[in-house]
Amino acid sequence: xxxxxxxxxxxxxxxxxxxxxxxxxxxxxxxxxxxxxxxxxxxxxxxxxxxxxxxxxxxxxxxxxxxxxxxxxxxxxxxxxxxxxxxxxxxxxxxxxxxxxxxxxxxxxxxxxxxxxxxxxxxxxxxxxxxxxxxxxxxxxxxxxxxxxxxxxxxxxxxxxxxxxxxxxxxxxxxxxxxxxxxxxxxxxxxxxxxxxxxxxxxxxxxxxxxxxxxxxxxxxxxxxxxxxxxxxxxxxxxxxxxxxxxxxxxxxxxxxxxxxxxxxxxxxxxxxxxxxxxxxxxxxxxxxxxxxxxxxxxxxxxxxxxxxxxxxxxxxxxxxxxx
Amino acid sequence: xxxxxxxxxxxxxxxxxxxxxxxxxxxxxxxxxxxxxxxxxxxxxxxxxxxxxxxxxxxxxxxxxxxxxxxxxxxxxxxxxxxxxxxxxxxxxxxxxxxxxxxxxxxxxxxxxxxxxxxxxxxxxxxxxxxxxxxxxxxxxxxxxxxxxxxxxxxxxxxxxxxxxxxxxxxxxxxxxxxxxxxxxxxxxxxxxxxxxxxxxxxxxxxxxxxxxxxxxxxxxxxxxxxxxxxxxxxxxxxxxxxxxxxxxxxxxxxxxxxxxxxxxxxxxxxxxxxxxxxxxxxxxxxxxxxxxxxxxxxxxxxxxxxxxxxxxxxxxxxxxxxxxxxxxx
Numbered sequence: 001x002x003x004x005x006x007x008x009x010x011x012x013x014x015x016x017x018x019x020x021x022x023x024x025x026x027x028x029x030x031x032x033x034x035x036x037x038x039x040x041x042x043x044x045x046x047x048x049x050x051x052x053x054x055x056x057x058x059x060x061x062x063x064x065x066x067x068x069x070x071x072x073x074x075x076x077x078x079x080x081x082x083x084x085x086x087x088x089x090x091x092x093x094x095x096x097x098x099x100x101x102x103x104x105x106x107x108x109x110x111x112x113x114x115x116x117x118x119x120x121x122x123x124x125x126x127x128x129x130x131x132x133x134x135x136x137x138x139x140x141x142x143x144x145x146x147x148x149x150x151x152x153x154x155x156x157x158x159x160x161x162x163x164x165x166x167x168x169x170x171x172x173x174x175x176x177x178x179x180x181x182x183x184x185x186x187x188x189x190x191x192x193x194x195x196x197x198x199x200x201x202x203x204x205x206x207x208x209x210x211x212x213x214x215x216x217x218x219x220x221x222x223x224x225x226x227x228x229x230x231x232x233x234x235x236x237x238x239x240x241x242x243x244x245x246x247x248x249x250x251x252x253x254x255x256x257x258x259x260x261x262x263x264x265x266x267x268x269x270x271x272x273x274x275x276x277x278x279x280x281x282x283x284x285x286x287x288x289x290x291x292x293x294x295x296x297x298x299x300x301x302x303x304x305x306x307x308x309x310x311x312x313x314x315x316x317x318x319x320x321x322x323x324x
Numbered sequence: 325x326x327x328x329x330x331x332x333x334x335x336x337x338x339x340x341x342x343x344x345x346x347x348x349x350x351x352x353x354x355x356x357x358x359x360x361x362x363x364x365x366x367x368x369x370x371x372x373x374x375x376x377x378x379x380x381x382x383x384x385x386x387x388x389x390x391x392x393x394x395x396x397x398x399x400x401x402x403x404x405x406x407x408x409x410x411x412x413x414x415x416x417x418x419x420x421x422x423x424x425x426x427x428x429x430x431x432x433x434x435x436x437x438x439x440x441x442x443x444x445x446x447x448x449x450x451x452x453x454x455x456x457x458x459x460x461x462x463x464x465x466x467x468x469x470x471x472x473x474x475x476x477x478x479x480x481x482x483x484x485x486x487x488x489x490x491x492x493x494x495x496x497x498x499x500x501x502x503x504x505x506x507x508x509x510x511x512x513x514x515x516x517x518x519x520x521x522x523x524x525x526x527x528x529x530x531x532x533x534x535x536x537x538x539x540x541x542x543x544x545x546x547x548x549x550x551x552x553x554x555x556x557x558x559x560x561x562x563x564x565x566x567x568x569x570x571x572x573x574x575x576x577x578x579x580x581x582x583x584x585x586x587x588x589x590x591x592x593x594x595x596x597x598x599x600x601x602x603x604x605x606x607x608x609x610x611x612x613x614x615x616x617x618x619x620x621x622x623x624x625x626x627x628x629x630x631x632x633x634x635x636x637x638x639x640x641x642x643x644x645x646x647x648x649x650x651x652x653x654x
Contacts, residue, residue, distance in 0.1 A: 027454070053454060059484055064477035067443020074432070074444060075382070075451030091473065098437050099444060107425040107433035108415040109637040143638050143646075167640040196643060240643035 003187040007180045011153035012042050012118075015160045016080070018190065020050055026164070027072060029056040029065055030082030039084055040120055040179055066092035066117065070099050073115040078164065086121035086173065087130045093138070100169040101144030116163045116170045121149075122214045122261050123293075123307055124177030128300035134213075134262035134293065139171045140239035140271075146195060147239040149173040151216035153184045155236055158193030166195065173238075175214035182217060198242035200249070202232035207255035207286075207320055210246055210272055212238060215259045215308060222313045230317075238268060243275055250276050254285035255320045259308050264292035286323035289316045328599050334375050334395065334531060335594055336608055338367040341391035342587055343612040344400055345562075347620055348407060348421075352566040356624065357407055361422040362562035365529075366494055367391040368586030369556035370464070372534025373492055376542045377462065382452075384432045384445035384463040387422040388494065392464070398426050401619050410626035416633040422565075439469035442478035442491070449487035453549055460488040460545050468499025470512045482551035483519040489551040490542060491516075494528065496560035501573040513555035521551045528556030531590045559584055 006014065020026045028043055034057035037044030047055035058065050062083055069079035083089045089096070096117070104112040123132035139147045148163060148170060150156035156174070163170040202209075202220050206229035211219045216234045223230050231249040235241050250256050256276055258269035269290035276288060291308045299306055325333070345364050351357040363370075370392035377383075377396070385392060390403055402414070406424050409417030415425055415433070425433035435441065445463035452459055469475050470493060482489045493512050497504045508515075516523025522544075526537040534556060541552045561582065563570045582588070594600040600608070635642065635650040642650075 027450075059480060061477045061480065063473060064443050064446070064481050067440070067474065067477060068447035068450060068481055071384075071444035071447020071449070072451050073447070075448040077451050077454070079447070094437055094440055094474075095443060098435055099440055102435070103433060104639070105637045106415060106419050106423070106435070107427075108413070108418065110414060110425055110427040111433050112640065146639070240645050243644060 001187055001189065003185045005183045006153045006186045007183050008150070008153045008156050008174065009040060009042050009179045011156045011186050012160060012174065013044060013046070015157045016043065017046060017049070019161070019164055020046065020054065023078065024054075025076065025078045026080060027054050027056065027077050028080045028082065029058050029069060031058060031060055031065070031084050033057065033082050038082065040176065042118070042174070043082070062088050062092040063095055066095040067099070069115050069117070070095060070113050073113045074103070074111055078114055080116045080118060083117065083119040085127070085131050086119040086135050087133045089119060089135065096139070096145070096169070096171075097142050101142045104168065105144060112167050113169045114167045116160070116166075116172050118172045118174060120176035120179070121173045122175045122177055123298055123303050124214060126300065126303055129297050132298040132303070134260070136173055136238050137262060137267050140268065144168065145239065146170045146237070147173065148195070148237055149175060149213035150236065151175065151178065151213055151234050152182060153186050155193055155199070157186055158191050159236060161190060162192040162195050165192070173213065177214040178217065193236065196237045196240050196242055198236055198245045199234045200231060200245065201234045202230060204229035204231055205253055206230055207257060207317070208246070208249040208253045209233065209257050209259060210235065211259040212236065213261070215261055218308065218310065219259050219313060222310045225310070226314065228317060241268070241272070246272060246276065247279055250280050251283045254283050256284070256288045257291060257313075257316045257320060258288070259291045259313060261293050261307060263295045264290050265295050267292055286320040289320060291316050330375055331531070331594065331597070331599050334371045334535070335590055335600065336612070337371050337391060337395035338531070338587060338590060339608045339612040340400065340616070341367050341394050343609070343616045344390065344394070344403065347616045349562070349566060351620065357421065359421045359566055360407060361387050361565045363388050363390045365559050365561035365586060366496060368531040368590060369494060369528030369534050369558055371395045372531050373462065373490070373538040373554070375535045376538040378459060380430065380459040382430045382432070382448055382459065382461045384441040384448065384461060385434060386438065386441060386464050386466065387434050387436070388466070389464055393424060393426065393429065393431055396429050396431070398424070398429050398431065400616060401623055402426065404620055404623040405626070408623055408626065409628065410623065411629050412623070412626055413629065416637070417629040439465050439472040439474040441465070442469070442474050443481070445489055446478050446481045446485070446487055449482065449489045450485060452488060458546065460490060460542065462490040462492060464492045464494055466499060467493060467495040467497060467504050467507055467512060468502065469493070470508055470515065479515070479519045479521065479553065483521045486550050488545050488549045490545055491551065491553040493553065493555045494558060495555055496558045498560045498564065500564045500568060511555065513553055516553035521553060523553040523555070525555045525557065528558035529584045529586045529589055531586060532593050558586070561585065
């Protein structure tokens with residue numbers, strides 16, 4: 001079985017290429033994704049290969065990109081709209097929340113919207129307020145959407161393949177900080193990672209970390225560097241998240257720390273914390289802690305202070321370890 | 325179908341629609357229906373356009389298009405089922421009244437936020453063009469929708485990609501309480517020019533002129549694969565919805581719109597063209613009324629959908645979260 005060392009940009013690009021080759025119903029649409037290959041080059045070379053009809057450089061209108069993709073999906077195509085930065089998605093929010101997400105339910109199952117909306121999210125590239133946001137909770141809060149975020153090139157490919165098989169709208173959040181910063185061995189052939197299944201990326205007994213997307217390497221590196229005896233769960237699917245894996249781990253360790261870049265209040269950490277409180281309060285040996293972005297807009301110059309880092313994770317580790 | 329048959333069919337749909345409209349409004353006043361958006365006054369423009377369409381054409385309609393749906397063959401029973409939200413409703417009673425869906429007749433599912441059906445209509449048209457098919461897409465909306473970003477986005481995209489879309493603006497001159505003069509400073513059909521597409525204005529109260537323009541424009545859209553904006557000027561004879569009281573804001577108006585009632589105009593012309601006699605018209609109207617009464621009584625007896633439908637169709641396959649919540653509630 002052959003494979004290649006790829007970064008996340010290359011993994012997504014080659015996966016789209018592979019899928020487009022075998023299925024002419026796949027249409028990519030977005031701003032600057034064709035000739036320019038996308039501002040992060042994720043769609044580089046695809047327009048040259050598949051033509052401007054299938055890799056569309058759209059006018060600058062996010063609600064139009066998503067709205068158009070919804071109509072394509074309803075007409076039997078498999079659109080993959082790209083929103084250049086997740087921060088720009090909000091004019092399309094109505095289309096996502098009130099059209100795509102509710103179509104199957106409101107039509108009694110007559111209509112559905114198989115669409116994979118790709119968008120880079122999160123900080124770490126010094127993008128300031130409008131090129132750094134982590135809006136996963138907005139989408140996770142909407143019934144009808146599936147929300148994914150890969151944390152490495154291997155998962156990016158496997159999750160994208162699963163997303164493309166889905167008959168419902170998927171929000172595919174690409175952690176832009178990890179686009180080129182890590183490589184992994186990516187098999188050439190097609191494989192899929194099931195939706196709704198987390199990965200246990202580090203095993204231990206002392207505590208449980210739940211994280212996803214860009215924070216996975218930060219958490220794993222901290223745990224490894226300081227020889228922390230911990231389970232690290234990479235959600236991969238944010239919604240519907242893998243409650244069973246989290247629950248089993250917390251029952252084993254009795255301690256839970258959730259790490260994400262998005263603001264703390266009402267983020268995924270709040271949900272997972274409530275989930276564990278409802279089901280495993282008897283197992284808990286320490287308070288559930290969250291290490292998250294603060295509830296302020298994402299800053300430009302001082303972004304290091306915004307992103308959860310080794311130091312803040314260690315602080316949380318110490319607190320749960322020392323709790324009596 | 326010759327011209328006479330075409331117009332007789334159209335007039336029958338108008339009469340059926342008017343009878344249904346009256347019945348639903350009445351039933352709402354009697355507490356038998358929860359809510360409804362009357363269609364009275366907009367029959368001619370919808371049916372005039374529908375007359376020029378093919379079966380395969382796709383409609384991204386809005387919530388006031390019952391005449392359109394009836395003319396294209398959606399049975400009145402299906403409309404009433406949706407309004408009652410009963411066990412026969414295709415939507416399983418999930419949407420409030422006036423939000424229909426009929427895949428069988430190529431009508432999309434309707435949402436409440438206005439004009440959000442327009443951008444998806446362009447995507448559906450893109451798919452048609454991409455697959456080199458010959459059908460077209462029609463999308464309908466009221467005058468208030470012309471102020472939305474979705475209108476702008478869809479008009480621009482349809483023009484840029486040269487898509488076979490008919491944008492039908494049903495200008496009934498009122499967006500709930502806001503009159504058209506306060507909605508926009510430009511006639512709606514003229515906005516087409518700014519996007520590089522053709523715009524036309526037509527008397528939407530006249531079935532005959534509506535059909536004439538619709539036929540020409542639809543043929544052109546089909547042939548040239550380019551969009552058009554048709555502004556059909558009408559008049560909202562009724563309130564916005566059964567929850568609305570126009571006496572609060574329509575105080576200065578001297579008319580209830582009945583002198584421009586599309587039914588009256590159509591009837592006069594049907595007689596002039598020798599398509600129908602006055603007696604035949606009366607018969608069609610009384611038959612429609614009787615028919616609707618019968619269907620309504622029958623559909624009203626149907627039970628609500630089973631609670632087993634509450635948690636389905638959120639996704640193709642359910643997930644543990646929904647299953648757990650279902651378990652707790654049911």
